[in-house]
Structure formats: C-alpha cells, structure tokens
Amino acid sequence: MAETATPSETVNRVRGARRSPAEHLAEAFTSGSVPGTVTLTEIPYQAMVGVRVDRTSDAGARVAAVTGGLPAACGEVTGSGSVNTLWLGPTEFMVVAPEEAHDSLGGSLVGDLTTALGNDAGQVVDLSANRTTFELSGSHARAVLEKTCSLDLHPRVFKAGTAVSTELAHIPVMLWKTSEDSYRIFPRASFADFLGRWLLDAMREYASPEVP
Amino acid sequence: MLLISCPNCGPRDETEFHYGGQAHIAYPENPNDLSDREWAEYLFYRENTKGTFAERWVHSTGCRQWFNMLRDTVSYEIHSIYAMGQSRPDITASSPKAEPEKPGEFTQSGDYGQAGDPGLAPGTATAPTSSEGV
Ligand SMILES: [Zn+2]
Numbered sequence: 001m002a003e004t005a006t007p008s009e010t011v012n013r014v015r016g017a018r019r020s021p022a023e024h025l026a027e028a029f030t031s032g033s034v035p036g037t038v039t040l041t042e043i044p045y046q047a048m049v050g051v052r053v054d055r056t057s058d059a060g061a062r063v064a065a066v067t068g069g070l071p072a073a074c075g076e077v078t079g080s081g082s083v084n085t086l087w088l089g090p091t092e093f094m095v096v097a098p099e100e101a102h103d104s105l106g107g108s109l110v111g112d113l114t115t116a117l118g119n120d121a122g123q124v125v126d127l128s129a130n131r132t133t134f135e136l137s138g139s140h141a142r143a144v145l146e147k148t149c150s151l152d153l154h155p156r157v158f159k160a161g162t163a164v165s166t167e168l169a170h171i172p173v174m175l176w177k178t179s180e181d182s183y184r185i186f187p188r189a190s191f192a193d194f195l196g197r198w199l200l201d202a203m204r205e206y207a208s209p210e211v212p
Numbered sequence: 213m214l215l216i217s218c219p220n221c222g223p224r225d226e227t228e229f230h231y232g233g234q235a236h237i238a239y240p241e242n243p244n245d246l247s248d249r250e251w252a253e254y255l256f257y258r259e260n261t262k263g264t265f266a267e268r269w270v271h272s273t274g275c276r277q278w279f280n281m282l283r284d285t286v287s288y289e290i291h292s293i294y295a296m297g298q299s300r301p302d303i304t305a306s307s308p309k310a311e312p313e314k315p316g317e318f319t320q321s322g323d324y325g326q327a328g329d330p331g332l333a334p335g336t337a338t339a340p341t342s343s344e345g346v
Pocket of ligand 1: 218
C-alpha cells in the first residue's frame with residue numbers, strides 16, 4: 001500500500017525546501033547589526049498580493065472588506081494587525097500578510113481576494129515570491145536610509161504608519177515606516193542580495209565609536 | 213537632476229520617472245486612410261522644440277501613472293504639470309520668467325542663462341531679421 005503524506009506533512013516539506021532571497025546573508029545581517037543602534041533582519045516569505053481595482057467601485061468595497069480598507073492616497077497604509085494594504089497607485093495596491101495567510105499554508109488570503117473581486121474589472125495576483133522583506137530598525141535606521149534615499153525621511157514629513165514606493169541605492173523598493181525607529185523595505189527578490197549588502201555597508205560605521 | 217512633482221506622489225527625483233516624448237499626438241481617426249508617409253509621420257515625426265515643450269512622463273518607480281508636463285527644453289524649467297487628456301495650458305501670460313519662482317529649486321536656468329530670453333517663449337519668437345543689426 002502506497003504511503004500518502006498528510007496535508008500538513010506536504011506543507012512542511014514545501015516549507016523546508018524554500019530558500020528566501022537573502023537567506024545566505026542571515027549571518028552577515030546578525031554580525032553586521034549593532035544592537036540598540038541599527039539592526040537588519042530579513043522577514044522571509046510574507047504573503048503579498050497585488051490588487052488592481054477601482055476602490056470606489058462595488059468590487060473595491062468587497063476587496064476592502066477583506067483587507068480592512070484600501071488606502072486612498074500615496075503614503076497611506078490600511079488594515080490593522082497582521083494584514084496591511086499599501087498604496088501603489090490610484091487603482092493599485094499591495095496586500096502584505098504573514099506567510100500563514102497564504103492559501104498554500106492553510107490561509108485563504110488570495111482566494112478571499114479573488115472571490116471578492118469576482119468578475120469585475122481589476123486583478124488579484126499572488127506576488128508572494130516577488131519581493132522579500134527587510135526590517136531595518138534602531139535609533140540610526142533613518143541615518144542609514146538617508147545615505148541613499150532622496151525623500152525627506154524626517155519624522156515631521158515621513159510619519160510612522162506610511163509607506164512609499166521609491167528608490168534605495170538606485171533600485172525600486174517599497175519603504176514602509178512601521179514605527180518611529182523601524183522600517184520595512186520590500187525589494188524585489190533579485191535585488192535582495194544587492195540591497196542587503198548595500199545596507200550592511202551603510203550600517204558598518206555605527207559599529208565603531210563616533211569620531212568626535 | 214530635475215525635481216518633478218508627480219500629481220499623485222509629490223516631488224520626486226527625475227530618476228523615478230521615464231520620458232514619454234511629445235504630448236498631444238492624437239491617434240489618427242482613420243488609420244487605414246493614411247498613406248505610408250502620413251503613418252510614418254504620425255509614428256516617428258516629432259517636434260524638436262527649443263523652448264517650452266509639452267511632453268509626457270510616467271512615474272515609473274512610484275504610482276506608475278502618466279501625466280503631461282510643460283517644460284522648457286533650454287532652461288529645464290517646469291512650467292506646468294497637468295493630467296493626461298487635459299489640453300495644453302496657456303502659459304504665455306506668466307512667462308517668460310526672468311528668474312526661477314522659488315530660488316533653490318532644481319532649475320538649471322542659471323547654467324544656461326537663457327531662461328528669460330523672450331525669443332524662447334511660445335508665440336513670442338522674434339523675427340530673425342531683428343537680431344541682424346545687433
Ligand atoms: Zn507618482
């Protein structure tokens with residue numbers, strides 16, 4: 001009799017086979033972090049769904065019911081808790097959730113969004129493998145970003161709880177300020193190695209005492 | 213580096229944008245009626261304006277939306293940013309400007325020293341003969 005893997009065994013095997021885009025840098029991230037000053041970690045495998053819909057339409061309202069709102073303008077992030085939606089454009093959004101929310105891991109995020117859109121104009125695309133997530137935090141996180149980001153990151157302009165798509169080190173990223181001292185950066189997978197090393201390099205000076 | 217004010221995202225570096233060429237080129241009503249020459253001219257022939265030029269831009273790394281811009285190709289001064297589908301604004305009343313409106317903005321007029329030259333504004337071009345006696 002053939003042995004059949006249970007669904008949870010299959011899920012765990014799939015999980016074990018995955019490699020995140022910056023996994024090979026995990027040790028470097030740890031050793032390059034300066035606790036209390038600036039730390040860099042990868043948050044791998046987050047579920048991400050690209051949504052295109054007119055937020056004022058019926059379909060937009062149904063999608064918003066799943067995501068906990070759709071942001072109305074550049075910078076806005078909606079949702080509370082673990083599922084958040086970032087504004088990419090007037091009719092384009094990115095839903096970010098923990099990996100467990102993904103349909104292949106027991107969640108129902110992509111399916112729920114697809115059902116909500118129905119046959120109306122728009123699209124729901126599973127983009128979970130498109131980007132990885134870096135978390136840069138600490139009192140000097142902003143100083144690190146300011147070495148490359150041309151946007152005004154001063155707290156009076158760039159407020160916690162807002163996200164923008166822009167460029168870091170000449171590559172396109174989403175930059176989400178999750179709290180006063182913490183940023184989530186979403187580079188595309190193929191840029192993760194480059195951006196990870198770039199950030200490590202930018203962080204290096206903070207490991208040494210400040211030159212008076 | 214130009215600082216371009218995206219209608220959706222606000223001022224961003226020029227590197228976040230891509231250029232889309234001359235604005236307000238309407239798709240032919242009846243493309244099949246066009247001769248090869250007319251079709252080629254629709255596809256490829258563009259103004260090469262020295263002065264105020266209406267052009268399309270897209271905010272590639274931001275909201276990915278297109279918009280129109282009225283820009284001086286000599287001074288790089290941005291006169292106006294307006295929505296796709298909107299007609300070209302008339303700026304002859306407010307220009308030419310002798311100086312940038314807000315000093316410190318990323319206008320390069322100082323480098324060229326021609327931003328205030330009336331001959332570069334649309335509709336005010338002086339006849340070629342007028343400079344001969346100078
Ligand atoms: Zn924009």
